[in-house]
Amino acid sequence: MSKESPRAKFLAEFPELVQELKSELVRYGMPAEAIKWYEDSLNYNTPGGKLNRGLSVVDTYAILKGYQSVDELSPDVYKKVALLGWCIELLQAYFLVADDMMDQSITRRGQPCWYRVKEVGDIAINDAFMLEAAIYVILKKHFKQEPYYVDLIELFHDVTFQTELGQLLDLITAPENSVDLSKFSLEKHSFIVTFKTAYYSFYLPVALAMYAAGVSDPQDLKQAHDVLIPLGEYFQIQDDYLDCFGTAEQIGKIGTDIQDNKCSWVVNKALKLASPEQRKILDDNYGRKDAECEARCKKLFRDLNIETHYREYEEKIAQELKDKIAQTDESRGFNADVLTAFLNKVYKRTK
Amino acid sequence: MSKESPRAKFLAEFPELVQELKSELVRYGMPAEAIKWYEDSLNYNTPGGKLNRGLSVVDTYAILKGYQSVDELSPDVYKKVALLGWCIELLQAYFLVADDMMDQSITRRGQPCWYRVKEVGDIAINDAFMLEAAIYVILKKHFKQEPYYVDLIELFHDVTFQTELGQLLDLITAPENSVDLSKFSLEKHSFIVTFKTAYYSFYLPVALAMYAAGVSDPQDLKQAHDVLIPLGEYFQIQDDYLDCFGTAEQIGKIGTDIQDNKCSWVVNKALKLASPEQRKILDDNYGRKDAECEARCKKLFRDLNIETHYREYEEKIAQELKDKIAQTDESRGFNADVLTAFLNKVYKRTK
Ligand SMILES: [Mg+2]
Ligand SMILES: [Mg+2]
Ligand SMILES: [Mg+2]
Ligand SMILES: [Mg+2]
Ligand SMILES: [Mg+2]
Ligand SMILES: [Mg+2]
Numbered sequence: 001m002s003k004e005s006p007r008a009k010f011l012a013e014f015p016e017l018v019q020e021l022k023s024e025l026v027r028y029g030m031p032a033e034a035i036k037w038y039e040d041s042l043n044y045n046t047p048g049g050k051l052n053r054g055l056s057v058v059d060t061y062a063i064l065k066g067y068q069s070v071d072e073l074s075p076d077v078y079k080k081v082a083l084l085g086w087c088i089e090l091l092q093a094y095f096l097v098a099d100d101m102m103d104q105s106i107t108r109r110g111q112p113c114w115y116r117v118k119e120v121g122d123i124a125i126n127d128a129f130m131l132e133a134a135i136y137v138i139l140k141k142h143f144k145q146e147p148y149y150v151d152l153i154e155l156f157h158d159v160t161f162q163t164e165l166g167q168l169l170d171l172i173t174a175p176e177n178s179v180d181l182s183k184f185s186l187e188k189h190s191f192i193v194t195f196k197t198a199y200y201s202f203y204l205p206v207a208l209a210m211y212a213a214g215v216s217d218p219q220d221l222k223q224a225h226d227v228l229i230p231l232g233e234y235f236q237i238q239d240d241y242l243d244c245f246g247t248a249e250q251i252g253k254i255g256t257d258i259q260d261n262k263c264s265w266v267v268n269k270a271l272k273l274a275s276p277e278q279r280k281i282l283d284d285n286y287g288r289k290d291a292e293c294e295a296r297c298k299k300l301f302r303d304l305n306i307e308t309h310y311r312e313y314e315e316k317i318a319q320e321l322k323d324k325i326a327q328t329d330e331s332r333g334f335n336a337d338v339l340t341a342f343l344n345k346v347y348k349r350t351k
Numbered sequence: 352m353s354k355e356s357p358r359a360k361f362l363a364e365f366p367e368l369v370q371e372l373k374s375e376l377v378r379y380g381m382p383a384e385a386i387k388w389y390e391d392s393l394n395y396n397t398p399g400g401k402l403n404r405g406l407s408v409v410d411t412y413a414i415l416k417g418y419q420s421v422d423e424l425s426p427d428v429y430k431k432v433a434l435l436g437w438c439i440e441l442l443q444a445y446f447l448v449a450d451d452m453m454d455q456s457i458t459r460r461g462q463p464c465w466y467r468v469k470e471v472g473d474i475a476i477n478d479a480f481m482l483e484a485a486i487y488v489i490l491k492k493h494f495k496q497e498p499y500y501v502d503l504i505e506l507f508h509d510v511t512f513q514t515e516l517g518q519l520l521d522l523i524t525a526p527e528n529s530v531d532l533s534k535f536s537l538e539k540h541s542f543i544v545t546f547k548t549a550y551y552s553f554y555l556p557v558a559l560a561m562y563a564a565g566v567s568d569p570q571d572l573k574q575a576h577d578v579l580i581p582l583g584e585y586f587q588i589q590d591d592y593l594d595c596f597g598t599a600e601q602i603g604k605i606g607t608d609i610q611d612n613k614c615s616w617v618v619n620k621a622l623k624l625a626s627p628e629q630r631k632i633l634d635d636n637y638g639r640k641d642a643e644c645e646a647r648c649k650k651l652f653r654d655l656n657i658e659t660h661y662r663e664y665e666e667k668i669a670q671e672l673k674d675k676i677a678q679t680d681e682s683r684g685f686n687a688d689v690l691t692a693f694l695n696k697v698y699k700r701t702k
Contacts, residue, residue, distance in 0.1 A: 025516065028546070031539060034520045098480070102473045122453045123522045125476055127517055129449070133512040140505060150501055157487040164480045165376065169385045171474045188382060195379070 006070060010048055010055055013082045018042050020141065021134055040125045042116065042134070045093040048109045053092060053205050054085030060209035063338050080149070083142055084152075084208045087135045091156065091200060093220070094132040095163060097124050102179040103260075104169060132160070140229060148211040155207055159199045166195025174263040179287035181279075189268045190233060198232025206338060220334040227324050227339045234317045235346045241310045244301060258294045261287030265296075266306055273304045318347050357421060361406055361701025362398055364433045369393050369494065392465065392478040393485070396444040397437070400458045404556050405436030407693070411560035414689050434493055435503075435559045438486045442507065442551060445483040446514060448475050453522060483511070493570075499562040506558055510550045515608055517546025525614040530638035532622060532630075540619045541584060557689060558633060571685040578675050578690045585668045586697045591615040592661045595652060609645045612638030617657055618648075624655045669698050 018039060059080045062070045070078065099105075100113035101124060107113060115124035119121045130253045134154055141147045170192045173183045206224045210216045241253035244344060257264045274282060281300050283294035301307075320344055328336035369390055374701035376386045412432045413421045413618045421429065450456075452475060458464060466475035486507055521543045524534045549683045557575045594606035595617045608615045618637060625633060632651050636644035651660075672694055679687035 028513070028516060030516055031520060031542065032522060034516065036501065037519060037523055098476045102476055104473075122455075124518070125449045125453055126518050126522060128476075129515045130512070130519065134506070136505075136508040140508070150504075153501075153504060154487075154491060157484070157491070159587055161481070161484040161488065162379070164477055164484055165379060165381055165385070167477050168474070168481065169382060169386060171477060172384060172388055185372065191380065199623065331523075 003324055006055060006059075007051055009070070009078075010051060010058065010082055010085060013079060014047055014086060016079075017083065017086055017138065021137060024137055038127075038130060041130065042093075044111075045114055045127070046089050048111075049092070051085075051088070051089060052345075053084070053088040053201055056205035057088065057209050057212075058082055058086035059341065060206050060338050061213050062337075063335055064138055064209060064213040064215050066332075066335075078141060081209065081212055084212060085205070087138055087156070088200065088204055088208070090131050090138075091160065091204075092167070093296075095126050095167070095200075097128040097131065097168070101125070102167075103176065115151075135157065144299075148216065151211050151216065153209065155204065155211070157202045162195045162199040166192050166197070166199075170196055170263060173257060174261050176261055176287075179261050179283075181267070181283055181286060182264055184268050184271055186265075186268045186272060189263055189265055192263060193233050193236035194229055195263075197236045198229045202228040202232035202342065203234070206342070209338075210334075212276050215333045215335075217332045217334075219329070220332055223328055223334060223340065227321055227328075230317065230340065231321055231339075231342055231346060234314070234321070237265040237310075237313065238346065240266050241307075244298065245307055246308075258286060258297045259289050265310075266301055269306055269309055270301055270304050273309075274300070278304070318343070356570075357406055357410075358402055360421070360429075361402060361409065361433055361436060364430060365398055365437060368434065368437055368489065372452070372488060375488055384437075386626075389478075389481060392481065395462075395468070395483060396448055396465055396478070397440050399462075400440070400443070402436075402440060403696075403701050404439040404552055405433070407556035407620050408436035408439065408560050408563075409433055409691065411557050411689050412564050414686055414692065415560060415564040415566050415684075417686075431493060432560065432563055434489055435563060436556070438489055439551065439555055439559070440487050441482050441489075442511065442514075442555075445479050446518070446551075448479040448482065450518070454527065499567065500569065502562050503559065506555065506562070509551045510555045513546045513550040514548075517543050519546070519548075521547055521614060525612050527612055527638075529685070530612050530634075532618070532634055533639060535622055537619045537623060540614055540616055543614060544584050544587035544616075545580055548587045549580045553583035553586070553693065555581040557693070559589060560689075561685075568683045568685075570680070571683055574679055575683060575690065578672055579693065581668065582672055582690075582693055585665070585672070588661075588664065589618040589697065590619050592658075595649065596658055596661075609637060609648045610640050616661075617652060620657055620660055621652055621655050624660075625651070629655070669694070 021042065022035055022039055025038060058070045058073070058078065058081050062068075062073060065073075067073065073081070096108060097114050100108055101115045101122075105113050106116065114120055114127065115122065120127070136153065139149070139156070141153055141154055146152075169188065173192065174187055203225055207216075207221055208229055209222060210224065240257065240262075242251045243257045243262075243264065246255065248254050257266070267282065270282060271279065278300055281296060285296045288294070321339075324338045325343065326335050328334065328339065330336060372393065373386055373390055376389060403481075409421045409424070409429065409432050413419075413424060413520070416424075418424065424432070429579050447459060451459055452466045452473075456464050457467065465478065466473065487504070490500070490503055491509070494503055497503075504669055512695050520539065524539055524543065554576055557579055558567075558572055561572060561575065591608065591613075593602045594608040594613075594615065596604065599605050608617070618633065621633065622630065629651055632647060636647040639645070672690075676690045676694065679685065679690065681687060
């Protein structure tokens with residue numbers, strides 16, 4: 001089976017979700033132009049990414065149920081679990097539409113950011129709200145009868161708030177147009193990436209699948225959490241590392257974190273290691289929209305052996321996570337393979 | 352007792368709510384500057400309005416429980432019901448922070464709009480998200496043990512989505528900088544105001560109080576809905592009327608709906624009555640940032656006797672609502688006084 005297949009299968013569920021949301025608006029008597037607008041926003045902002053988070057929900061569910069592949073799920077079960085995956089993709093769409101406005105980004109996933117589309121502009125704020133609202137329309141329609149319905153809602157609420165907290169700290173720590181490296185630290189980086197990325201990208205897909213599979217004892221959710229949150233942090237540190245040191249072929253884009261004043265692991269590690277003279281180089285050159293400033297930062301990062309420090313961090317964290325996974329208590333039906341699958345996706349990425 | 356007192360009593364509950372939200376952030380290990388930011392956003396954006404929606408929750412609850420005044424509620428009960436009122440005020444804060452950005456407004460409640468505050472800017476988008484998220488933190492903390500917990504959550508979700516739908520239709524029907532009166536109609540106006548205003552301002556406070564009071568049979572919720580939604584529409588039509596025909600002393604501000612291209616009841620009624628020549632006057636003058644254009648629109652509204660049409664509408668809808676309220680079935684514990692209290696607030700406002 002081709003590698004495209006799981007993604008294509010998951011994508012094939014999206015049009016029906018859009019139809020369901022449209023029929024809610026029809027039921028409300030909403031005029032046609034507004035229904036069309038919402039449909040366009042859903043289609044423009046929700047699919048089109050890698051869909052890793054959404055796909056993880058069905059993958060995790062299949063592992064928990066003891067299947068070899070998602071193809072062994074009955075069509076009805078697949079559809080239902082895939083909806084939870086799409087709810088994460090809707091949550092991400094909500095965050096990204098807003099993040100692009102706050103970052104004044106130009107493009108996203110190879111097309112103009114939604115707020116940059118003609119006619120949209122600031123209406124994108126309300127469109128972001130409506131992407132979030134779709135999650136709860138879908139949950140109510142498909143999961144209200146389930147004993148874990150409240151758990152799903154609370155999980156989405158909690159993770160949404162956590163992501164917004166991470167976003168807030170990121171926004172006030174690293175505003176694009178005002179460089180102040182005294183606000184940065186490795187501790188703050190850890191908080192930002194844990195809250196902004198790890199909860200919704202790593203913990204949420206697994207926790208959703210666990211509730212749906214009926215493997216959701218608080219101790220098992222905690223076991224998942226305690227591996228997936230540090231794994232999510234590792235993923236983001238890797239992302240920060242690759243932005244600076246990866247080739248364009250490797251990462252599929254040209255890194256801009258240095259010029260964008262990002263609170264990246266790389267600069268935080270450098271700040272920790274720098275002498276006063278080296279610190280001055282960073283203060284004078286980091287976060288400037290200038291290729292020469294950027295090159296001076298990169299040279300300093302090489303002088304400080306950031307690559308070596310990264311490799312050390314990576315081997316250490318990967319080993320810690322492997323050890324923790326090996327100690328998983330599977331007595332209540334949880335399956336550590338779920339966690340190994342996630343670790344392999346991240347650890348592999350470095351090769 | 353002074354008229355200020357119920358508001359002061361309600362306001363006195365807010366600082367504790369802020370403390371509770373702050374302690375959530377402390378629990379997460381959030382750095383101090385981000386906690387301070389959230390506290391500032393909560394305090395800047397949530398109180399400061401008339402608090403009618405929040406106050407209505409406690410007033411309605413007291414009536415349903417057979418009390419003469421909210422002062423008869425025990426302190427614990429008052430606190431708990433007031434929290435539901437504050438959740439509406441948080442919902443409104445979320446909408447207003449975003450609405451002001453989308454409308455590019457300058458001031459709100461006598462102070463600069465939040466996004467216009469130095470250092471805030473587009474971060475206000477994420478701040479709006481976090482105002483909404485606060486609702487569910489509060490509900491989870493204080494209502495999770497209640498049998499109506501899911502009802503509260505679903506009610507907030509539904510009303511939030513309805514308000515966003517109304518906002519969307521308003522935004523695409525009446526963009527401030529592109530006048531196209533062919534998009535306007537009384538039917539569209541009715542939809543916009545019902546969804547954008549009536550649900551969260553009229554139905555939501557009563558429905559919340561009904562759940563808290565244990566008077567929430569679907570038939571009773573429907574009785575409340577069927578009066579409060581048309582009442583909310585009437586309130587907004589009155590608001591539109593006063594914006595154009597009220598004196599500055601009456602409404603406490605100078606109306607700007609004509610210059611702002613608002614999809615107001617007044618212009619929609621005029622469009623319905625206008626001859627082709629009169630329509631041309633509107634096409635040429637409505638929605639222009641120009642006092643002479645505005646004066647031409649106002650003259651046309653007078654020529655079309657919009658004030659008389661408004662009086663006729665008002666007497667008709669008030670009588671219809673009185674009749675409907677008189678037919679309320681109180682057999683399951685619902686109390687029509689709840690609805691009369693709302694009608695009196697709106698009908699009185701016109702005098
Ligand atoms: Mg961004
Ligand atoms: Mg950002
Ligand atoms: Mg990156
Ligand atoms: Mg506005
Ligand atoms: Mg507006
Ligand atoms: Mg008005």
